[in-house]
Amino acid sequence: MKEKEYRMGVRAQGGLLYMQGIPGVAFGDRVQVRDHRGGLRNGRVIRSAKELVLVQVFEGTDDLDLENTWVRFLEEPFRMPLSPELLGRVFSGIGQPRDERPPIVSSLSRDVNGSAVNPAARAYPKEFIQTGISTIDGLNSLVRGQKLPIFTGSGLPHNRLAAQIVRQARLLNETSGFAVVFAAMGVSYDDARFFRENFESSGVLGNVVMFINLADDPPIERLVLPRTALTVAEYLTFDLDLHVLVVLTDMTNYAEALREVATAKGDVPSRKGYPGYLYSDLAEIYERAGRIKNRHGSITMVPVVSMPSDDITHPIPDLTGYITEGQIVLSRELNNQGIYPPVTIPPSLSRLMKDGIGKDDTREDHPRVASQLYASYARALEVRNLASIIGAEELSGLDKKFLAFAEGFEKQFVNQGEDEDRSIIETLSIAWDLLSLLPYDVLTRVSEADLAKYHHRERGAVEHDLDDAETRPETVTHA
Amino acid sequence: MGSIVEINGPIVEVELPGVRTGEQVRVGEMALIGEVIGRRGERAIVQVYEATDSLRPGEEARALGHPLAAELGPGLLGGIVDGVQRPLNRILEESGDYIARGLEITSLDRKTRWPFVPAQGVVPGQTLNGGDVLGTVQETPSFEHRVLVPPGVCGELLEIVPAGEYGVETVVARLRDLTGEVAELKLYQRWPVRTPRPYRRRDDAVVPLITGQRILDTFFPLLKGGKGAVPGPFGAGKTMVQQQIARWSNADIVLYVGCGERGNELVDILESFPQLTDPYTGRSLMERTLLVANTSNMPVVAREASIYVGVTIAEYFRDQGYDVVMVADSTSRWAEALREVAGRLGQMPVEEGYPAYLASRLAAFYERAGRVETLAGGTGSVTLIGAVSPPGGDFSEPVTSHTKDVVQTFWALSKALADARHYPSVDWNDSFSGYAGIAARWWEEEVDSGWGAAREEALALLTQAGELARIVNLVGPEALSPEQRWVLEGAGLIKEGVLQQSALDPVDSFSTPQKQMALLNLMLEIYHQGARLLQSGVPVQELLRLPLLGRARRCKSSYSNDQLDELKAWGEEVRATFEGLRGEYSQMAGAGQ
Known part of the structure; x- marks a missing residue:
């Protein structure tokens, strides 16, 4: 069957090619389509029946002349050849070279769909990665094997942030082999070049494998691109024992391609026209991050997800948030104030932080300081709200301190240079500078010992200017 | 063979005449496991539990003759199994x-040997029932582990x-029923998972489930045998x-x-x-835990x-006379799986693509919770707690x-509370418990009549x-009367001193009912004392400056479950401070007059 070419297309529409009268085609297999000009396209069987075979064509079905379209069933799933030669190369979504160098030849190749990791084989990620970015290290720490997306909006500096993470990420007290797998789906040429130049100038290009699908490349290819990229990441991690950082950008483009194909297939839509299986489909990608017991390497994943109209409840960021282990959320408001990186703290979260920080990993006060910063900033934002209504002059002495805290927090803690690589100790020390703006009494989340050790003012000197009534609760008000 | x-x-659609709906089948050369969910003439619709890649039309399909059933017997505890009860280890x-794919692995290990002791008084000649x-x-x-005669089996013990x-697999007993047929009983039994296991009678749930979480136990109690849900957006x-x-x-x-x-x-x-140690038995927590994992x-x-x-295994332990808690995280993913299958079958979607039978399936699932009199006359319960993951946090x-x-x-759960790192972020406005009245009887008898x-x-x-906070947000705290400010402070004490609870703090992670009550009483006492002082003319600023307010908020982590006497002693100090002020x-x- 592999040798045979069939010309039994009956319909071509929306990237799908319908074939009739071909017996026994395996579900999921790879397909080669030859169009009337002799151009080759790639495809995959997405439905197989005795009467009808449905082929998804990654390059799209535009300009296909059914009478002159020849289809060859390759009798194997989509596979990616794997070898150490991959490092430093650039590929398309289906693993074809994009850098004018020869294709990878290797006896080892794997099905790009992978298979599910046995939960009993997983090891819990708990090694702190220092990114040199205070909002991440201090408040939303990343650990090896975590999947931590950046939720962003159009025009926000997510690419610069992702590039900075790639440049600066390292483990405290360890130097071991690392690699970066960069998967770009539907990005602009400029963005792709930005990353390339960034990797080049920081000298990591030789450790990077890039998979690029540009905005004007066929969208269906975006469906296979992250799977190809992750197959390579798994090879680098579990065969070559490297620590791999995977950057996926932009998952929204991926989900849109999925919707496009689902609509063409006639799948029942759920929210906003996305198919009901969007969650499972995204999970197949995201859950390939992690660590495995008794293996040296790890896959840490930083997907970039743009929130359409900055809406965090949109299905793509929403479902992503249910699968990933936290999220870093960028805000337009902070960006407009010139703060970089514009990470907005309240909705940001790292679920795996608790086991990667503290006494033996970073510093003993780190967990409590993080919790205190969150709580104090939440209250400070409330005060700011209030100030915008009644005027800052009307605020109580304590509230004014909170206002100053919020200012300092955004300008000194959140804000930092694009090339500024802060150690975790520096980050914590800025945090204590800021917490010292507030009196002892309102710092209920840090311990007495922390206060004695790190708070700049001594207990006795605590000012008693709590002269007027406070709405003490730092909890949010329920409106 | 089809x-x-x-x-x-x-x-997967197969040509397999005579197969029954619900029956297990193996499809393809890889022998993937699946379940028949519908029939169309000679053809059957099969949902396959494993990835179907590389399957092709024309490959064989084989009916196995039984529905999806759980193996119930010794060896379940401490393990982790997948969605169709195959042990992941x-x-x-x-x-x-x-x-x-296509693995053939039995749910219970056949090699392990278990120390079986016949129950007292079970002797040949006796009649045994399911x-x-x-x-x-x-x-x-x-x-x-109590080895039970399977439901539906009865007869004379041979x-x-x-x-x-x-x-x-050892036959440990043989029974002969009235028709003379002999049943061989092993240490384990099978039960079809979609059929609830029988019991003698359904009883009312009467005892609260103690989780050691203050906002759950004290404010929104759940009973043993009850049904609860935890909805919340991600994060x-x-x-x-x-x-x-x-x-x-x-x-x-x-x-x-x-x-x-x-x-x-x-x-x-x-x-x-x-x-971790089970606070009730002092043994490792894993000894009483069982995980079902479909990531x-x-x-x-x-x-x-x-x-x-999961729920079938829970019922099996209930039938042995135990109290079982099953936590399902998350029922939304289960519903989505229903939706996905329904969509592939081309069934008419109703709300957000979900099939019309979503509500009835959900209700039927939760109905398997309950406190029952078992077939043997004992009492057991299954408590079901389902997480719900509403898209966009939209309830x-x-x-x-x-x-x-x-x-x-x-x-x-509330996103706003979680964003301020108020954990557990259970929202006291949106949550409810229909069991508070019944729970009160237990609490008032066992812990505190108040x-x-x-x-x-x-x-x-x-x-x-909450209402006052809205005013503050609009016009600032100055607009409130001293009494109202003190109300805000009182609520703050309850929120921070009682409701907030740190899962990561070993002292605070688990609160006995006694400690829960002591903390609540303490916060209310401070509130009452302060309110009384306000009436006798003490300015509210004076009260808000009291350092004991900060200390009260830390009591939850300063005093362990065993230090309630110390906590009460501190409560006395508080009272003395207020007396002094008065x-x-x-x-x-007096001097002013």
Whole structure:
């Protein structure tokens, strides 16, 4: 069957090619389509029946002349050849070279769909990665094997942030082999070049494998691109024992391609026209991050997800948030104030932080300081709200301190240079500078010992200017 | 023997005459397992629990003659199984780090030998009925597994083996029923997961489930045998609440069903539970725990099956006379699996693409919770707690709203609270418990006769403070009267001193009912004392400056469950401070006159 070419297309529409009268085609297999000009396209069987075979064509079905379209069933799933030669190369979504160098030849190749990791084989990620970015290290720490997306909006500096993470990420007290797998789906040429130049100038290009699908490349290819990229990441991690950082950008483009194909297939839509299986489909990608017991390497994943109209409840960021282990959320408001990186703290979260920080990993006060910063900033934002209504002059002495805290927090803690690589100790020390703006009494989340050790003012000197009534609760008000 | 006609993702159509709906089948050369969900003439629709890649039309399909059934017997505890009850540790041994397809692995290990002791008084000649205890196996040092006569089997006991070590396949007893047919009983039995196991009578739930979480136990109690739900948007701390319940509940058995959730969360349980101590037995927590795992990247159809496998195992332990808690995280993923299959079958979607039978399936699932009189006459219960993951945090979506209709206890998690790192982020406005009246009887008898009144007062205070906070947000705190400011402070004490609870702090993670009550009483006492002082003319600023307010908020982590006497002693100090203030001010007032 592999040798045979069939010309039994009956319909071509929306990237799908319908074939009739071909017996026994395996579900999921790879397909080669030859169009009337002799151009080759790639495809995959997405439905197989005795009467009808449905082929998804990654390059799209535009300009296909059914009478002159020849289809060859390759009798194997989509596979990616794997070898150490991959490092430093650039590929398309289906693993074809994009850098004018020869294709990878290797006896080892794997099905790009992978298979599910046995939960009993997983090891819990708990090694702190220092990114040199205070909002991440201090408040939303990343650990090896975590999947931590950046939720962003159009025009926000997510690419610069992702590039900075790639440049600066390292483990405290360890130097071991690392690699970066960069998967770009539907990005602009400029963005792709930005990353390339960034990797080049920081000298990591030789450790990077890039998979690029540009905005004007066929969208269906975006469906296979992250799977190809992750197959390579798994090879680098579990065969070559490297620590791999995977950057996926932009998952929204991926989900849109999925919707496009689902609509063409006639799948029942759920929210906003996305198919009901969007969650499972995204999970197949995201859950390939992690660590495995008794293996040296790890896959840490930083997907970039743009929130359409900055809406965090949109299905793509929403479902992503249910699968990933936290999220870093960028805000337009902070960006407009010139703060970089514009990470907005309240909705940001790292679920795996608790086991990667503290006494033996970073510093003993780190967990409590993080919790205190969150709580104090939440209250400070409330005060700011209030100030915008009644005027800052009307605020109580304590509230004014909170206002100053919020200012300092955004300008000194959140804000930092694009090339500024802060150690975790520096980050914590800025945090204590800021917490010292507030009196002892309102710092209920840090311990007495922390206060004695790190708070700049001594207990006795605590000012008693709590002269007027406070709405003490730092909890949010329920409106 | 039949053959495959069509493959459409996890749905495979086969030509297999005579197969029954619900029957298990193996399809293709890889022998993937699936279940018949519908018939169309000679053809059957099969949902396959494993990925169907590389399957092709024309390959064979084979009916197995039985529905999806759980194997119930010794060896269940402490393990982790997938959505169709295959032990993941043995899959690991057979197929490595990734789950291979078409594996044939039995649920219970056939090699382990268990110490079986026949029950006292069970002798040949006696008549036994379904549900009767045949004997026991000490499965873990803290758990006695009771081997039961399977429901529906009864008759005269012909023989029973003496005490000794047996594998699960050993025939330990033979019964002859009235028709003369002989049934061989083994240490394990099978039960179809979609059929509830029978019991003698349904009883009212009367005893609260103690989870050691103050906002759950004191404010929105759940009963043993009750139904509860934990809805919340992502990042609100759903998993943490569920894990805390699994950790600290005063149940005999805890089943944690990870249904379409993160792999690392299950690893967290697998790695941390063996280190933790069950506060009731002093043994390792893992000895009473069982995990069912279908993570989000595992095939979607097995996700649908996983909660039925879980609840069937729960019922089996209930039938032995135990209290079982099953936590399902998350029922939304289960509903999505239903939706996906329904969509592939081309069934008419109703709300947000979900099939019309979503509500009835949800209700039927939760109906399997309950406190019952078992067939043998004992008492056991299954408590069901389902997490719900509403898209966008919107509680009006179908899964959340249908769940809300069937559960009695609703622990609504709030994004706003979680963003301020107020954990557990259970929202006191949106949550409810229909069990508070029944729970009050237990609390007032066992812990403190003032429970009901204290709970109501605290809730009222929180509501009042919520309204006042709205005013503050509009015009600032200056607009409030001193009494109103003190209400805000009182609510703050309750929120920070009682409701907030740190799962990571070893002292605070678990609160005994006595400590819960002591903390609540203390906060209310401070509020009352202060309110009285305000009336006698003490300015509210004076009160808000009291350092004891800060200390009161830290009491939860300063005093352990064993230090309640010290906590009470500190309460006396508080009272003395207020008395002192009162004295000062009445003097001043006297001097002024």
